[in-house]
Amino acid sequence: MGDLEAAARLLTEKGYTGTRMKEVAAPAGVGERTLYDAFPTKAALFGHTLGVTLAGDEEPVAVPERPETLAIREEPDPERAIGRTVDQMTDLLERAGDLIMMTVEAAGADPDMRASADAGTEATYGVHLALATALQERGTLRPGLDARTAADTLYALASPHMHQLLRRHRSWTPDHYRAWLRRVLVAELLGSH
Numbered sequence: 001m002g003d004l005e006a007a008a009r010l011l012t013e014k015g016y017t018g019t020r021m022k023e024v025a026a027p028a029g030v031g032e033r034t035l036y037d038a039f040p041t042k043a044a045l046f047g048h049t050l051g052v053t054l055a056g057d058e059e060p061v062a063v064p065e066r067p068e069t070l071a072i073r074e075e076p077d078p079e080r081a082i083g084r085t086v087d088q089m090t091d092l093l094e095r096a097g098d099l100i101m102m103t104v105e106a107a108g109a110d111p112d113m114r115a116s117a118d119a120g121t122e123a124t125y126g127v128h129l130a131l132a133t134a135l136q137e138r139g140t141l142r143p144g145l146d147a148r149t150a151a152d153t154l155y156a157l158a159s160p161h162m163h164q165l166l167r168r169h170r171s172w173t174p175d176h177y178r179a180w181l182r183r184v185l186v187a188e189l190l191g192s193h
Helices: 002-014 021-028 032-038 042-055 067-074 078-106 111-137 147-157 160-169 174-190
Strands: none
Touching: 002 021, 002 042, 002 078, 021 032, 021 042, 042 078, 042 111, 067 078, 067 111, 078 111, 078 160, 078 174, 111 147, 111 174, 147 174, 160 174
16 A cells, blocks of 8 residues: 555645646656556556545445444444544544545546545445434434434534644644544534433
């Protein structure tokens, strides 16, 4: 994964439009042509880099379908389910938050980045809605809160935007961010639990 980490670092430092394929090929120890054989476009390279960085490995299983994500929905203790979600999201955003924000920032100028941002948004919201629905079905959401509003709350508070603001702009530590997010989500979603 070292080559992909180098590509992710370069993309984060120089930006999507500022990074050239030959700059990615050099630290990977391959020629530019070899890189183009594997990834015909910069968008393909970015998409692969983002996917691996999101998951944390090169297994061909998307985050929403991974056993750890599915297990969170089955967690009977609602506070523990939220805590596990926060841990998973924090770890994911620590690895890939800067790349995710790059898709958001470049989405207006590049249709491939727009597609990537839209797909990421849809997948993330789906994970949050599945958890919120499971909590609603167990009767553990705070009174008056429906699954869709709970998912919207998760989506907003655990977003890469919020992570970027608090971790990068306000210099919160990962532990501070994680504890805050857990506390706020438990209060918002579960109320008196």
